[in-house]
Amino acid sequence: MLHFVSKELALGYLLFSFLSALGVLQWVAARYRLVGLALLDDSERCIRGYGLAGLLVTGSAVWFFVSQWTEILTPGPAGAELSVLFGTGAMCALAVTLIMASLLQHSRNSTPPQDTSDQGQTVTVGCATGRLHIPPSPTEPMPAICIVPRLGAGAESMGTLARRMVQEGLVVLVVNLNEESCAYPGILAILPAAMSLLSKSPEVDPQRLGALGHDLGGDLVIRAASADKQIKAVAALAPLLVDAPVGLGLMQEMPYPQALRWALDRKRTSLRADLNALKYGAKIAPRPLLLVCGAEDRLVTNAPIEEWHVQHRDSITCRTIQGAGHFNLVDHPTALRTAVQWFKEYL
């Protein structure tokens, strides 16, 4: 049986273990940019994260050794008891960190700045809805892009990109995927419906239609473009292509509960397999295809993209955006500029 000798010393050591483990987790979060473990919003600089880590480890050590100085030089708990106390403290620190990081991340994201300058016109695209953005006072038919966001994210998630494209003189239709429209094979009807709607619009030049998708939306536009010759240029931002590796790396992108839901999402996994963009993408050539990935993206496996690029160098353009992850890629200035310029060049 465990014998802790001194209750005060044991509780002090438990608290010391808890606080120092909390500090170590903050160091790890700052060092490896794990948002799922970070108690501070350190997206740009890690100094505050390292500072908090140092403060917790040093502060707790100073407090413990100063307050328990005479106790620690007398017979105390044995190795087994200390292991139990340290293990309990470390596990509590991990649980508290995961919960706190998730709550803090949620509160940071709960009030995003909303730009209500151009919400677009609501239209029906097959079994889904969409928002059509037309540049003001067009003088001649313009090229048009159909944008498909990632599953579960509304049309507003692509708002920055849509506004940027409209400013550059492109007509934009952002598809709003809902629960019914996400089912396979019904989801395959969305892009043809969108292309039909755009080509009938008087502001659009039907010979200059493109499609862009993010995440699984990228897989969808690749699959749809393989069969629809109306689509003249395709861009996929962080397409999944293959199943992403599940593990601690997911917490570089999102907090723990969200990462756990993402990892357990069978619907996304089966839809990705059904779309099989990696196989159908080969049929897009000789039409141009742009693949954009964030250098910090932990949800996309780079190997198939690189292999694909090597096989179809003439038609596929690959771009890696430094400092961008999976979700913030669609708002990253370099990614926006790359996508807009590429469509202007090829449409």
Added chain:
Amino acid sequence: MAIDWTLFKLCNSLAGRWPLLDTVIRMLVNEYAVTTALALVLFALWFSGQLPTFREQNQRAVLSAIASILLTNLVIKLLNLAFYRPRPFANHDVALLFYRPSDSSFPSNATAVGFSLATSVWLFNRKVGLVMYVLASSLGFARLCSGVHYPSDILAGILVGVFSSYLIVRKISFLDQLRTIVIQRMRRLLLA
């Protein structure tokens, strides 16, 4: 044994001379400072690594370290059952900077555990392993200076720790499969 006693006297002569050095030795010799530092390094190592392959190596190191501690403690327990050596302060007049432990002096349990952890990590990650060797060495040296162990106790502790870790990491192949299973399970929980 004469060299053992000579080396002990040399190291123990550092104790009781300068209050600051005594404080540093007391800080290192207790069961809370260096052992907790080693445990925190292991805790950090579990989550460390930019790429999944590096992270998996580190996690294998952590699991090996835990298994090594168990083997090290078992070996020490068996040695203690077979052999009892009184502490230096029991038969000699020494400068004692720590309380009087009642268990066998041979081999040094704390040093064995420290070197067991450091070797397990060193076999997977040289840089972090080196840091842990420094910590484990400081613990062994402090126990020598503070008058609770003979140099041969420390040396035996080092040998037990290193040998146990080497066995765990390199010689017991089924543990490698066990490590893989644990890492895969933890990965499903997104904790590896």
